[in-house]
Amino acid sequence: MLNIKNNIGYFSKEAKTILKLNLASNLLSIFSVGLILFILILVATGWFISNEAIMKIQSEAEISLYYSEELKAAEVTVLAEKVKATDGVESTQLVTAEEAYSQMVEILGMDAEVLRHFEDNPFSSYIEVKIDIKEIDNVLQQLNTLVGVDYIRDNREVLQSLMDIEKALRLISYMVFIAVGIATLVIVTHLIRSGIYNSREEIITLRLLGAPESFISIPFVLSGLLLALGGGFLAILLSTGVLRLIYGQMLGPLPFIPLPDQGRIISKIVTLTIPLSIVLGVAGSYFGLKSAAES
Amino acid sequence: MIEARGIHLKYPDGTSALKEIEIRVEAGDMLYLIGPSGSGKTSLLKLFMGMEVPTAGELIILGESMSYIKGPQLQRLRRRIGPVFQEFRLIKGRTALENVMMGLRFLELSSKELKEQAVNSLERVGLSHKLNALVDNMSWGEGQRVSIARAVARRPALILADEPTGNLDRENAIKILDLLDSFRDASTAVVVTTHATHLIEDRFDSRIVEISNGRIMERAWGEA
Ligand SMILES: Nc1ncnc2c1ncn2[C@@H]1O[C@H](COP(=O)(O)OP(=O)(O)OP(=O)(O)O)[C@@H](O)[C@H]1O
Numbered sequence: 001m002l003n004i005k006n007n008i009g010y011f012s013k014e015a016k017t018i019l020k021l022n023l024a025s026n027l028l029s030i031f032s033v034g035l036i037l038f039i040l041i042l043v044a045t046g047w048f049i050s051n052e053a054i055m056k057i058q059s060e061a062e063i064s065l066y067y068s069e070e071l072k073a074a075e076v077t078v079l080a081e082k083v084k085a086t087d088g089v090e091s092t093q094l095v096t097a098e099e100a101y102s103q104m105v106e107i108l109g110m111d112a113e114v115l116r117h118f119e120d121n122p123f124s125s126y127i128e129v130k131i132d133i134k135e136i137d138n139v140l141q142q143l144n145t146l147v148g149v150d151y152i153r154d155n156r157e158v159l160q161s162l163m164d165i166e167k168a169l170r171l172i173s174y175m176v177f178i179a180v181g182i183a184t185l186v187i188v189t190h191l192i193r194s195g196i197y198n199s200r201e202e203i204i205t206l207r208l209l210g211a212p213e214s215f216i217s218i219p220f221v222l223s224g225l226l227l228a229l230g231g232g233f234l235a236i237l238l239s240t241g242v243l244r245l246i247y248g249q250m251l252g253p254l255p256f257i258p259l260p261d262q263g264r265i266i267s268k269i270v271t272l273t274i275p276l277s278i279v280l281g282v283a284g285s286y287f288g289l290k291s292a293a294e295s
Numbered sequence: 296m297i298e299a300r301g302i303h304l305k306y307p308d309g310t311s312a313l314k315e316i317e318i319r320v321e322a323g324d325m326l327y328l329i330g331p332s333g334s335g336k337t338s339l340l341k342l343f344m345g346m347e348v349p350t351a352g353e354l355i356i357l358g359e360s361m362s363y364i365k366g367p368q369l370q371r372l373r374r375r376i377g378p379v380f381q382e383f384r385l386i387k388g389r390t391a392l393e394n395v396m397m398g399l400r401f402l403e404l405s406s407k408e409l410k411e412q413a414v415n416s417l418e419r420v421g422l423s424h425k426l427n428a429l430v431d432n433m434s435w436g437e438g439q440r441v442s443i444a445r446a447v448a449r450r451p452a453l454i455l456a457d458e459p460t461g462n463l464d465r466e467n468a469i470k471i472l473d474l475l476d477s478f479r480d481a482s483t484a485v486v487v488t489t490h491a492t493h494l495i496e497d498r499f500d501s502r503i504v505e506i507s508n509g510r511i512m513e514r515a516w517g518e519a
């Protein structure tokens with residue numbers, strides 16, 4: 001019955017008129033919806049990046065196995081073979097005291113001077129063991145029973161706290177998601193309501209002429225959608241700009257944080273924000289119309 | 296087309312606007328509702344359009360009982376009525392043509408028919424030179440005619456015009472009354488309220504109903 005095809009031009013023109021009628025306040029709304037979504041994107045991105053980093057770190061979980069100094073070279077090789085054969089161990093590598101020393105020089109960089117204060121090499125040889133993080137308890141138990149094992153340095157505290165951080169971040173981002181979602185919904189709802197309030201005489205006229213409610217509503221839903229989408233685009237622009245800035249800064253002095261590919265994040269941001277703005281715009285219009293109809 | 300049996304209308308504030316109204320309007324009728332200000336003319340038209348519901352009695356408009364009508368059923372009924380409001384109710388910021396088209400958009404018309412019917416009815420009311428003029432800048436009489444064009448463009452079965460002569464001078468008032476009269480035919484009835492009694496007394500092929508204090512009074516010709 002509702003001749004939507006015939007009226008597409010009319011609906012978009014009406015939506016434009018509704019937006020133009022209160023241009024200043026609508027621009028402010030696009031701006032605030034954009035900022036809110038921007039915060040949402042930052043939190044989501046922060047969570048995503050740290051999650052990736054943690055996963056990467058966890059997947060590279062390694063422990064250091066120090067062996068008794070009495071072991072001869074051949075015995076060390078046998079021990080390494082045994083370690084490698086253990087369930088949950090992915091690879092092993094022998095690290096000599098000299099290699100450990102030069103690794104530390106590399107890590108300390110300019111500060112490597114301090115190592116000169118030692119007369120002898122303070123490091124000892126060890127076996128570097130890459131393991132599956134999920135098997136850590138099992139692996140440690142088995143390795144401790146091997147003969148010749150002196151001491152195992154696991155990074156369990158570090159790994160555990162990484163997992164805790166990830167959990168906390170996830171919780172925070174869920175809460176921010178919900179808060180920002182509600183705020184956007186409220187803003188869009190409020191805007192549609194005031195749009196309807198401004199157009200109440202026209203709406204009454206259309207009703208008296210027998211227009212179906214859907215015909216009356218479509219321009220308002222459309223204008224709500226445009227507002228939310230406008231905010232969404234603004235948020236995307238802002239956040240990609242900020243992301244570029246952060247990446248530019250991070251790649252220099254913080255090379256040990258494994259950052260995911262920038263393009264991948266941006267496409268994630270876009271695919272998250274656009275549907276979200278559409279949903280918020282439509283839902284906001286729906287609530288706006290509903291509450292205006294009730295009053 | 297209209298069948299009112301013993302209808303009463305009491306507004307929520309207690310004002311009793313209409314009492315024991317009995318009216319029949321048939322297709323082809325031209326009915327003038329006259330009466331002093333505050334007598335209840337607009338209230339009666341509101342009942343006919345489903346803007347108010349009778350507090351008592353039975354009212355049937357175009358075959359629909361008005362007591363409980365609502366939603367899509369009321370919308371469908373309103374699409375068969377051509378209303379000319381006392382205050383016009385034109386949509387500001389739009390042209391005459393857009394206003395007339397607005398009343399046609401949700402009918403089952405192709406976009407070509409829609410435009411044609413709107414242009415035709417604006418021509419019929421003598422505004423073919425003002426199609427694209429904004430209604431905001433129009434004179435009272437022009438606005439009046441746009442609102443008549445919007446009402447008749449949909450080819451309604453029932454035209455309801457509230458005080459269309461308003462404060463027009465005698466010559467223009469007669470023109471508007473003639474114009475409205477010209478839309479009645481075998482399938483269309485026209486109801487017009489007016490307090491310009493002197494302008495309709497010689498319209499012998501019409502019916503006149505006088506309302507006073509919410510009640511129908513006897514008239515010399517044409518019975519309620
Ligand atoms: N919404 C309303 N609530 C309460 N009383 C109303 C309402 N609308 C009209 N009335 C009252 O009902 C009575 C009839 O009003 P109505 O508007 O029908 O008169 P009218 O004949 O159209 O007058 P006019 O010629 O001035 O337009 C008046 O006493 C008016 O004050």
Ligand SMILES: [Mg+2]
Binds near residue numbers: 336337338381457458
């Ligand atoms: Mg009146």
